[in-house]
Amino acid sequence: MSRARRSNDWGFPRWRGYGSSREAAQVRLCDRVGCSEPATCPAPKSPNSPERWQFCQAHAAEYNAGWDYFAGLTTEEAAERERSEQQTSAGYRESAYYGWAGSGDGSRSRDELRALEVLELAPDADFDAIRKAWRSKAKEVHPDVKPNDADAARAFQALQLAYEVLRAAEERRQWNGAA
Numbered sequence: 001m002s003r004a005r006r007s008n009d010w011g012f013p014r015w016r017g018y019g020s021s022r023e024a025a026q027v028r029l030c031d032r033v034g035c036s037e038p039a040t041c042p043a044p045k046s047p048n049s050p051e052r053w054q055f056c057q058a059h060a061a062e063y064n065a066g067w068d069y070f071a072g073l074t075t076e077e078a079a080e081r082e083r084s085e086q087q088t089s090a091g092y093r094e095s096a097y098y099g100w101a102g103s104g105d106g107s108r109s110r111d112e113l114r115a116l117e118v119l120e121l122a123p124d125a126d127f128d129a130i131r132k133a134w135r136s137k138a139k140e141v142h143p144d145v146k147p148n149d150a151d152a153a154r155a156f157q158a159l160q161l162a163y164e165v166l167r168a169a170e171e172r173r174q175w176n177g178a179a
């Protein structure tokens with residue numbers, strides 16, 4: 001009766017009979033690694049994303065506690081958080097992050113879009129607008145202007161990183177003749 005159903009116990013998404021004897025009652029399990037509670041709480045993987053994690057109540061609460069999400073993080077920290085989340089959630093999507101190095105179709109990657117958000121620009125902003133926004137914003141929080149201001153330093157770093165992401169992407173496009 002309680003014979004283990006190994007064949008139900010692998011793969012992704014993590015479905016499994018909940019309760020060893022009731023195979024008919026398949027439940028979605030929590031996406032948090034090592035958790036075998038049934039997942040009852042969907043949570044968005046990132047802002048504006050239709051993709052959802054499926055968590056048990058406890059892990060949804062834990063996840064939601066950190067759900068200001070990218071707000072207040074530098075682009076680098078946000079990327080790092082996303083990367084580690086992807087790793088802890090089975091490591092099967094990490095290539096999506098590294099995929100930003102170029103789809104080659106001329107459209108903007110998620111990292112570029114995030115960088116544009118940091119610069120408060122529209123998704124279709126051209127590179128002149130990017131350069132202008134970066135210059136004027138970076139000027140406001142430049143360490144020379146605001147020495148010993150940790151918030152300003154963080155903002156400055158985020159702007160630098162955003163600009164680097166966009167500049168590199170722009171160069172790639174020009175190399176590809178897609179600019």
Ligand SMILES: [Zn+2]
Pocket residue numbers: 030031032035036037055056057058059060
């Ligand atoms: Zn859980």
